Amino acid sequence: MADSGELSCIKIFENHSVVLDQTLVPNEVKYFDILNNEDAWLAIRDMKVRGAPLIAVVALQGLKASLKKETNIHGDAPLIHEFLAKSSEYLKGSRPTAVNLANDLDDLVKSVKDITEPAQLLEKIYAQIQKNYDDYAD
Numbered sequence: 001m002a003d004s005g006e007l008s009c010i011k012i013f014e015n016h017s018v019v020l021d022q023t024l025v026p027n028e029v030k031y032f033d034i035l036n037n038e039d040a041w042l043a044i045r046d047m048k049v050r051g052a053p054l055i056a057v058v059a060l061q062g063l064k065a066s067l068k069k070e071t072n073i074h075g076d077a078p079l080i081h082e083f084l085a086k087s088s089e090y091l092k093g094s095r096p097t098a099v100n101l102a103n104d105l106d107d108l109v110k111s112v113k114d115i116t117e118p119a120q121l122l123e124k125i126y127a128q129i130q131k132n133y134d135d136y137a138d
Contacts, residue, residue, distance in 0.1 A: 009054055010061070012133055015068050017061040021048045034058060036066040037087050044094035044101070052100035053136045059091040059101055060108065060129045067125065077118045084109055084125065104132055 007029060011018045017034040023046070024030050032048070034040050040062025043049050049058045066087060073079035088105040095101060108128050115121040 009049070009051075010057060010133075012061065016065050017058070019043060019049055019058055022050050023048055034062050034065060036069065037062045037090055039065075041091055041094040044091075044098070052098065055095060055098050056100045056104040057133050057136045059094070059105060060132050063087045063091060063105075063108075064126060064129045067122075074122060075118050077116050077121050080118060080121050080125075081113070084112070108132075 007020055007025070009020045009022070011031070018031040019034055021028075021030045021032055032039075032043070034043065040059050043058055043062075044055050049055055063084075067080075067083060070083060073083055088109050092098075092102050092105055108125065111128055112121055112124050115124055
């Protein structure tokens with residue numbers, strides 16, 4: 001995207017993302033970090049990100065970043081499921097009327113609900129979040 005002169009709304013890295021602050025465009029181009037659920041929640045609530053698909057992507061990237069930091073639960077599938085459910089509900093609260101946001105978070109929770117092996121669970125969560133981003137980027 002950047003090579004064509006277009007602004008990239010989100011850039012994904014291994015443990016975090018950076019997002020274009022859409023409240024400043026076109027006067028200023030400024031990116032901010034999504035390092036956890038709280039960063040994603042604030043960005044969505046404050047309308048720094050706009051558009052249904054991007055809102056969901058930012059929420060899921062915040063969830064991914066938070067989950068990667070919660071290494072103390074990575075060996076315990078029930079704790080991962082609990083973290084996922086709580087994070088999902090928290091992120092949905094950032095914009096309660098955002099249908100894509102709720103649907104994508106609910107789809108993630110449902111897609112992994114029967115996985116009991118922690119490594120497989122984490123792998124599936126991260127793969128679903130990547131798929132969500134890939135669908136947005138296409």
